[in-house]
Amino acid sequence: MTDRNKAAPGEPSEVELLLPWYAAGTLDPDEKRQVEAALASDPELASRYAWVRAEFAEETSIGEAAGDPSLDDARALFAKIDALPVRRRQSSFGFGERVAGFLASLSPRALGWSAMAAALAIVLQAVVLGGIVLHEKTPGSYQSASVPTATPGDGSYVLIRFAPAATAADISAFLTGNNLSIVGGPAGGQLYQVRVAPTKLAADELSRIVAKLQSDKVVGFIAATQ
Amino acid sequence: MPTTSDESLIARIAQGDRPAMEALFARYRIPVFRFLMRMVRNETTADDLNSDVFLDVWRQAGTFEGRSAVSTWIFSIARYKALNALSRRPAEELDEEKADTIMDQADDPEVALAKKDKAAVLRHCLLKLSAEHREIVNLVYYQHKSVEEVAGIVGIPEATVKTRMFYARKKLSELLTEQGIERGWP
Numbered sequence: 001m002t003d004r005n006k007a008a009p010g011e012p013s014e015v016e017l018l019l020p021w022y023a024a025g026t027l028d029p030d031e032k033r034q035v036e037a038a039l040a041s042d043p044e045l046a047s048r049y050a051w052v053r054a055e056f057a058e059e060t061s062i063g064e065a066a067g068d069p070s071l072d073d074a075r076a077l078f079a080k081i082d083a084l085p086v087r088r089r090q091s092s093f094g095f096g097e098r099v100a101g102f103l104a105s106l107s108p109r110a111l112g113w114s115a116m117a118a119a120l121a122i123v124l125q126a127v128v129l130g131g132i133v134l135h136e137k138t139p140g141s142y143q144s145a146s147v148p149t150a151t152p153g154d155g156s157y158v159l160i161r162f163a164p165a166a167t168a169a170d171i172s173a174f175l176t177g178n179n180l181s182i183v184g185g186p187a188g189g190q191l192y193q194v195r196v197a198p199t200k201l202a203a204d205e206l207s208r209i210v211a212k213l214q215s216d217k218v219v220g221f222i223a224a225t226q
Numbered sequence: 227m228p229t230t231s232d233e234s235l236i237a238r239i240a241q242g243d244r245p246a247m248e249a250l251f252a253r254y255r256i257p258v259f260r261f262l263m264r265m266v267r268n269e270t271t272a273d274d275l276n277s278d279v280f281l282d283v284w285r286q287a288g289t290f291e292g293r294s295a296v297s298t299w300i301f302s303i304a305r306y307k308a309l310n311a312l313s314r315r316p317a318e319e320l321d322e323e324k325a326d327t328i329m330d331q332a333d334d335p336e337v338a339l340a341k342k343d344k345a346a347v348l349r350h351c352l353l354k355l356s357a358e359h360r361e362i363v364n365l366v367y368y369q370h371k372s373v374e375e376v377a378g379i380v381g382i383p384e385a386t387v388k389t390r391m392f393y394a395r396k397k398l399s400e401l402l403t404e405q406g407i408e409r410g411w412p
Contacts, residue, residue: 012412017388020395026372051409055398056367058349063368066263069255070273077251077277081244081284191370203343224345 013038019049023056025161025191025221057223060159060191156197156206157183158213161221174218193225232296239287251280254297257369258304264364265308265357275307298378301369305361305379312357344407351401359394366391 015038021027022035039046070076162171175182175194184193196209206224214222230249238246258279262272282303290299355363365371365379376391377384396412 012392017392020366020391021373024367024370026366026370026375048410052395054345054348055352055363055395058345058352059363059367062349062352063260063264063364066260067269069259069276070269073255073259073273073277074248074251077280078244078248080277080281081247084285086242203345 016045016048019045019052020056023049023052023221053223057159057225060223061225064193154198154200155195156199156201156209157225158194158196158206158210159191159221159223159225160194160213160219161191162218163220166218166220170218174216178213178216180213191221233292236283236287236290236296239284240290247280247284250283250296254300255280258300261301261304261364261369262308264360264368265305266311271311275304275311278307279304294378295375298371298375301365301371301379302381308361309357347402347405347407348398351398351405354401355394355397358390359397362387362391363394 015035018027018031018035022032027035039049166174174180178196181195182192183195196206196213201209203224210222210224213219230246232250232253235246235250235253239250255276259272259276262275262279263269266272266275279300283300290296294302352360352363362376362380365376371379373384373387376387380387380390382390392412399409399412402409
């Protein structure tokens with residue numbers, strides 16, 4: 001443990017201040033290593049981190065529950081833009097970029113959950129795995145903070161960030177072997193929403209599943225959500 | 227599928243490129259809306275502000291100097307809009323919010339049941355944080371903004387970002403204690 005970890009009585013250490021960003025996966029590699037070393041050697045800090053993870057999971061639930069903008073928002077915005085004085089217009093955009101933009105704009109509300117759930121889950125999973133393959137080939141490619149996310153039904157869900165070393169094949173095997181379905185993501189920080197059961201499980205049962213999945217090398221971070 | 231960078235889109239928007247604006251809007255409309263919802267807690271207001279944010283992006287793209295990431299710039303516009311809307315909120319609306327908080331103190335059957343579920347209580351307390359604390363908690367946990375990015379969005383030094391997040395968490399602890407859950411420091 002370094003001097004940065006030591007704090008005056010009643011004051012948080014530098015490492016403790018960084019725990020929320022560690023949970024969110026937004027620390028630089030040096031800070032991340034520092035936090036991991038501190039967590040490994042300080043059981044009290046590790047127990048506080050359990051609360052940080054819980055906060056992270058609940059704030060994520062709140063964010064997802066905020067819903068989507070109205071379906072009319074694009075029309076409203078561009079009506080306002082059209083009312084402004086005309087600037088030089090260009091139309092140099094490629095078809096692929098426009099398709100990507102369209103896909104990103106699809107909201108779960110627009111898609112309609114009830115009839116589309118199964119199909120959407122399969123498509124999202126394929127897209128996600130395809131995205132992982134692309135990500136392996138194109139490091140630094142853009143990931144949005146929030147992309148189409150299927151609205152959960154009555155099932156049980158977790159948030160997973162896959163280990164950086166996990167390949168698309170590893171992840172595919174992990175999902176198949178554990179009977180899991182990716183239903184949304186990735187949100188920022190490469191978090192995927194994954195359905196672990198088609199019904200709402202008791203908290204104890206869900207915790208047991210989370211603990212089991214956590215032990216898989218494919219998983220970098222996992223937290224139960226609702 | 228390769229994706230055009232935010233910076234490239236902004237450069238095109240500055241030239242009046244509407245498809246570029248459509249792409250940037252598609253990319254950010256949901257995260258910005260959800261940030262606004264967390265701040266103003268009203269769907270209609272959040273929708274209106276979301277539209278205003280992107281109208282500003284269209285108008286001001288030519289002034290974007292690239293000193294921060296495009297997403298930082300967009301969220302800083304959204305934050306300003308949200309705080310402005312909160313400051314204009316009618317007094318009676320604020321009173322209703324305070325009344326909700328006071329009513330929350332009482333242990334009606336629903337709350338008593340919720341107390342059995344730690345996650346539900348934690349979520350309940352997160353919802354009760356002040357705007358200043360909601361803002362930083364959402365940016366860090368939900369929007370996955372780094373310390374540097376939050377500093378850019380909120381306009382405070384990085385050291386202050388860390389301590390503000392800590393005090394938001396400390397406030398959360400106090401709210402949890404009020405609900406009968408003692409988690410210690412913070």
